[in-house]
Amino acid sequence: MKPRxxxxxxxxxxxxxxTGKSERYSRNLMQRIRTSLGKQPHHPVTWLELATYLNLPPDQIRELILD
Structure with missing residues (x-):
């Protein structure tokens, strides 16, 4: 079986x-992450940056974004 x-x-x-929050909260959170990392608005946010910012285990974040 191929890995996903x-x-x-x-x-x-x-x-x-x-997080269980709204889309608007999610967009604002992404903007806050970009600002804290010194990224420009067109730069993407990675799942590892999100885990670090929210102080959550990266493995749990990674499992939740597998689609």
Whole structure:
């Protein structure tokens, strides 16, 4: 059986699933992560950056974004 590919980038829908918050909250959180990392608005946020920012175990984040 082939291993499922994982995405490196996350989207607001992924953050909604992880946090249980709204899409608007998720978009704002992504913007706060970008600002704290010094990224420009067009730069993507990775699942590892999200885990670090939220102080959550990266393995749990990775499991939740497998689609």
């Amino acid at each position: 590919p994982t995405r490196l980038c996350i989207y607001p829908k992924d953050i909604q699933r992880i």
